[in-house]
Amino acid sequence: MSDSPQGGNLLHEERRFPPSPEFQSQAIAKPELYQAATKNRLGFWADQARGLLHWHTPFTQTLDWSNPPFARWFADGALNVSYNCLDRHVEAGLGDRVALHFEGEPGDSRAITYAELTTEVKKAANMLIAHGVKAGDRIILYMPLVPEAVIAMLAVARLGAIHSVVFGGFSAESLRARIDDADATVVITADGGNRKGSVFALKPAVDQALADGKTNVRSVIVVKRGGNDVEWNAGLDFWWHDEIAKHSDEHTAEGFEAENPLFILYTSGTTGKPKGILHTSGGYLTQAAFTHKNIFDLHPETDVYWCTADVGWITGHSYVVYGPLANGATQVIYEGTPDTPHPGRWWEIIEKYRVSLFYTAPTAIRTFMKLGREIPQKFDLSSLRVLGSVGEPINPEAWMWYRDVIGGGKTPVVDTWWQTETGAIMISALPGITAAKPGSAQVPMPGITLDVVSEDGVPVGPDGSGLLVITEPWPSMLRGIWGDPERYKETYWSKFGDRYFAGDGAHLDADGDVWLLGRVDDVMNVSGHRLSTMEIESAIVAHPMAAEAAVVGAADETTGQAVVAFVILKSRFVGTLSDEEVSQQIRAWVGEQIGAIAKPRTVFVVGELPKTRSGKIMRRLLRDIAEGREIGDTTTLTDTTVVRTINTAVND
Ligand code: PRX
Numbered sequence: 001m002s003d004s005p006q007g008g009n010l011l012h013e014e015r016r017f018p019p020s021p022e023f024q025s026q027a028i029a030k031p032e033l034y035q036a037a038t039k040n041r042l043g044f045w046a047d048q049a050r051g052l053l054h055w056h057t058p059f060t061q062t063l064d065w066s067n068p069p070f071a072r073w074f075a076d077g078a079l080n081v082s083y084n085c086l087d088r089h090v091e092a093g094l095g096d097r098v099a100l101h102f103e104g105e106p107g108d109s110r111a112i113t114y115a116e117l118t119t120e121v122k123k124a125a126n127m128l129i130a131h132g133v134k135a136g137d138r139i140i141l142y143m144p145l146v147p148e149a150v151i152a153m154l155a156v157a158r159l160g161a162i163h164s165v166v167f168g169g170f171s172a173e174s175l176r177a178r179i180d181d182a183d184a185t186v187v188i189t190a191d192g193g194n195r196k197g198s199v200f201a202l203k204p205a206v207d208q209a210l211a212d213g214k215t216n217v218r219s220v221i222v223v224k225r226g227g228n229d230v231e232w233n234a235g236l237d238f239w240w241h242d243e244i245a246k247h248s249d250e251h252t253a254e255g256f257e258a259e260n261p262l263f264i265l266y267t268s269g270t271t272g273k274p275k276g277i278l279h280t281s282g283g284y285l286t287q288a289a290f291t292h293k294n295i296f297d298l299h300p301e302t303d304v305y306w307c308t309a310d311v312g313w314i315t316g317h318s319y320v321v322y323g324p325l326a327n328g329a330t331q332v333i334y335e336g337t338p339d340t341p342h343p344g345r346w347w348e349i350i351e352k353y354r355v356s357l358f359y360t361a362p363t364a365i366r367t368f369m370k371l372g373r374e375i376p377q378k379f380d381l382s383s384l385r386v387l388g389s390v391g392e393p394i395n396p397e398a399w400m401w402y403r404d405v406i407g408g409g410k411t412p413v414v415d416t417w418w419q420t421e422t423g424a425i426m427i428s429a430l431p432g433i434t435a436a437k438p439g440s441a442q443v444p445m446p447g448i449t450l451d452v453v454s455e456d457g458v459p460v461g462p463d464g465s466g467l468l469v470i471t472e473p474w475p476s477m478l479r480g481i482w483g484d485p486e487r488y489k490e491t492y493w494s495k496f497g498d499r500y501f502a503g504d505g506a507h508l509d510a511d512g513d514v515w516l517l518g519r520v521d522d523v524m525n526v527s528g529h530r531l532s533t534m535e536i537e538s539a540i541v542a543h544p545m546a547a548e549a550a551v552v553g554a555a556d557e558t559t560g561q562a563v564v565a566f567v568i569l570k571s572r573f574v575g576t577l578s579d580e581e582v583s584q585q586i587r588a589w590v591g592e593q594i595g596a597i598a599k600p601r602t603v604f605v606v607g608e609l610p611k612t613r614s615g616k617i618m619r620r621l622l623r624d625i626a627e628g629r630e631i632g633d634t635t636t637l638t639d640t641t642v643v644r645t646i647n648t649a650v651n652d
Contacts, residue, residue, distance in 0.1 A: 015396075017403070018435040019412060023385075027432020029294040034433075037446035044447050045073075045475055049286040052293070052326065054088050055079050056255025059282070063473060069493045069500070070480065071473040073283030078255035081262055081281050082125075082158035085325035086118040087253060098330045101304070101353050102147050105194035105336025112147055114328070117154075119249045120147075124155035126247035131186055131219040131238075135160030135256065138182040138264065140217075141311075142166045142175055142202055144193020145335050148223045148240060149311050152188045153263075153321055157281075160256040164264040164276070167312025168193060168200070170595035172208035174274075178266050179215050181276055182482060186219045188240075192226025197340050199226035207231055258282025264482045265314055267420040268532035269491060270522045276482030277314075277420050283475030284318075285326055287424035291445060292323030295414055295428050296357040296386050303385070306332040306350070307359040313529070314420040315390055318476075319359055323424070338364060343371055347379035358406075359388035359416075361528035365398045365406075366558045373405045381406060386431050387413045391528025392560040393516050399438035417441040417516055419502065420530070421492070423476030426450065427514055440513045448474055452506045452514070457496045460508060467520060468506040469499040522619075524553030524561050531563060531598055533619070539593035540565060540586060545573045550609050550617045551600070554626035562601040564626040565590075566609060579605045602626070 019027070037044040042062045049059070059077025089097070095115030102110045112120070133139060139156045141163055143149040149165075156163040164182050166175050179187070187210075192201040203222060207230075210217055222230070223240040259280045266274040292298060296305060305324055309315035324331050332353050338346045350358065368376065387407050389399070394415050403413045412431035418424060426448050427441040434442055444450050449472045452460050460466040470477075477500070481488040495501040505517035519525060522533040533551040540549035548568040553561035567586060577585070583603035591599050610618040 015400075015438055016435045017412070017438075019432050020410065023297075023412065024432045026297075026299075027430075028297050028299070029430045029432055031433055033294070033430075033446040041447055041449070041472065045286065048290045048447070049074055049077075049282060049475070052289045053079060053084050053282070053285060055282075056083075059258060065473055068473075068498065069489060070485075071283075071477055072259050073280075073473075073475045074258040074286070077258045077282055079258060079282055079285070080158060080160075080253035080255055081285055081322070082121060082154045083253035084285060085154060085157075085322065086114060086121055089114045089328045090118050094328055097300075097328065099325060100147055100150065101330070101332045103332060103334045103349055103352075104146070105197075105334075105340055110147065117147075117151070120151045120244075121154045121158060122249045122251035123244050123247045124151050125158045125251045127221070127243045128155055128159060128161070128186065130243075130247065131221070133159055133161050133186060135260070137161045137186070138184040139163050140166060140175070140179055140182065140184045140187045142168060142170075142187060142189045142206060143223065143311070144168055144190055144195075144200075144202070144225055145310050145316075145333055146190065146193065146223065146225055147333070148188075148190070148225075150321055150325075150333070153311065153317075154325075157262055158251070158253055160254070160260050162261045162263055164266065165312050165317070166266070167310060167595070167597075168202055169312070169597045171592050172205040173593050174595055175205055176209035176215075177274070178276075179209060179217060181266075181274075182264055183216055185216050186221065187217055188221045188223070190223040190225040191230045192228045194226065194336055195340075196337050199228050201226065201228050201230070203228075203230040207233070210236070256281060259479070261479075263317065265317065265420055267314075268523060268530045268535055270532060270534060272532070272535045272538035274532075274535065275484070275487065275491070278479045278482050279317075279423050279476070280479050283477070284423050285322055287474065287476035288318040288323035289326040290447075291416075291425040291428070292319060292329075293327050294430055295416060295425060295445075296359070296388065297431050298324075298327055298329055298357065300328045300330070303329065303356045304332065304353050304383070305329050305357040305359075306334075306353070306355045307388075308334065308338075308346070308361070308364065309359075309390075314418075314423070315359075318424050319390075338367070344375045344378055347376045347381060350381055350384065351379045354383040356383050356385045357388075358384055358386070359390065361391040362389055362394040362398055363392065363527040363559050365389070365394070365402050369398060369401050370558065373401075376405055382408065384408070384411050387411050389413065389415045390418070390425075392525050393518065394439065396439035403438075412436060413438075415439075415441045417504075417514070421478040422470075422474070422502075423478065426470065426474070427516075437511075437513055440509065440515045442513045444514075448472075450514075451499070452508045453496065453499075457499070462508055462510045462512060465505065465507040465517065468502045468504045468514070468516070469496055470502065471499050519553075524563060526553070526556075526561050526563060526597070527559045529597055535594060536563060536565065536590060536598055536600070539590050539598070540567060542593065543586060543589045545569050545577075545582065545585065547571075548609060550619065550622055552619050552623045552626055554602075554623055556601070563598065564622075565600040565603045566606050566622055567603055568606060568609060
């Protein structure tokens with residue numbers, strides 16, 4: 001097998017990898033799961049909710065779908081999410097089990113048991129109460145991946161309040177937009193975190209976001225991590241360690257109704273404004289715990305699990321915090337980047353903690369493929385039992401490399417498809433049951449029903465391609481877009497009425513396995529992170545030099561897609577700077593407006609943009625150009641010379 005990152009014929013893979021008899025015999029998930037879910041879908045989910053979670057008040061009703069598309073699951077039951085992730089494990093005698101093995105980028109580490117984590121969360125909950133936090137309040141977290149981020153999420157959840165984690169790579173502007181949209185009262189942040197061998201500051205962005213004093217934020221609680229100097233606003237800023245020290249570790253978790261909101265997580269849509277995806281408690285936790293346990297074949301007494309996602313993304317919510325902790329897992333969290341201080345850092349961590357279940361993104365796998373197998377082969381990876389992939393399609397070549405080089409040629413690989421909106425995994429193989437097919441996410445999870453349909457909503461059937469829809473409500477589905485029920489209906493439910501439109505293209509093969517084909521809307525997927533073309537375009541045109549802009553996601557060998565921007569300058573700026581200087585300014589500007597993750601990989605300064613006669617930018621054509629393809633039919637262009645101009649810019 002070659003180490004080339006892309007390759008393999010996506011739709012005509014013949015290889016199949018059935019589970020080994022040894023794996024199968026010890027696997028948690030048995031084929032009966034599928035039968036039970038098919039026989040009585042709602043009864044199946046009710047059993048999962050009862051079996052996996054502790055209910056302060058048992059529920060009697062499973063699903064209320066009387067007001068679609070607003071679902072209510074287990075609605076007359078009450079639970080406490082934090083209690084489910086912590087106290088009950090301690091009460092069951094598991095207090096000494098390690099919950100988190102924290103590995104800092106500089107090499108510091110901390111093991112935190114379930115008893116210790118419970119104590120810390122209780123203290124943090126008392127601290128938040130002292131800062132006026134009550135059920136329903138919105139708390140913004142803007143933090144590095146340190147234990148305090150997990151503690152803060154669980155403390156907010158414990159009080160029935162709502163957290164909204166903003167990824168540390170977003171700018172002050174983006175942070176402010178989220179603070180305003182959620183109308184947050186408290187921000188929890190850190191002085192800074194460690195990344196790529198240096199400290200990146202977080203607190204200054206919070207200061208900048210709050211500088212005009214026009215938000216309802218009344219406390220900023222700051223974890224000391226980076227050790228960098230920070231400015232201090234007396235009366236507003238509080239050190240986490242000073243505050244925590246004032247509070248008792250006694251706190252009794254109260255039950256909240258199952259539909260009590262748990263978190264808002266902003267994600268990019270097809271407009272310039274990010275959507276606040278709202279998730280609630282009982283259904284979300286049920287599906288997060290169910291999928292985590294069965295897909296990773298979690299044996300909590302012996303396994304060590306590691307998901308490399310940041311808590312700023314949905315994967316970090318469902319598969320770093322809520323799923324694993326609800327299941328009493330022992331897991332690793334790592335603050336830094338994979339290549340610091342050396343390119344084998346991840347594999348070293350797997351060796352150090354004897355990680356057995358590992359969950360990461362295809363971009364990372366393709367990056368390691370490029371670096372060569374010699375690096376992981378220096379480490380003992382024999383503890384690995386299950387490998388997971390998420391965030392973007394994994395090409396068969398990368399899938400095979402993952403299994404062979406990281407998994408020693410024996411470890412099942414599960415490709416898991418889901419979204420911020422779905423809350424938990426929807427499509428995946430089950431490692432003890434499914435014969436794995438490299439490159440395909442394969443089958444819906446038990447209890448999930450989906451289809452692939454044409455533009456008119458007609459099922460395409462085996463060997464057909466179309467749009468992915470989810471045909472029945474599921475427990476961890478989003479409950480809406482914060483403050484915008486109309487946008488919720490419009491975005492996901494208007495296209496096919498009673499079926500959820502995911503925004504992904506998909507192919508069903510002759511066996512009925514699902515192959516994901518990428519987004520069909522103006523959402524890009526860069527390294528498994530979602531970015532909106534419109535949002536980046538709006539940011540670029542706000543630059544004083546830019547007259548017009550078009551942004552496309554161009555195929556990229558490593559990151560799946562890359563942001564490519566075409567920019568027309570206002571006439572008075574034309575010729576004043578070199579293209580390279582313009583490009584640098586635009587990239588820096590997008591970094592300030594949205595965040596470093598949204599910076600275009602390439603900026604082309606062009607004279608015009610190709611448009612249809614009705615004035616729509618021809619993005620497909622721009623994508624062709626950005627990817628270096630021959631451009632097709634341009635007869636609908638208003639001015640065919642535009643294409644030539646652009647092509648010249650690209651080829652220069
Ligand atoms: O296009 C799909 C892609 O990521 C999108 C969801 O992005 P986000 O909400 O940021 O969540 C990412 C982590 C769950 C989807 O619409 N996607 C996610 N997983 C896969 C995938 N595409 C192909 N295969 C996957 N396994």
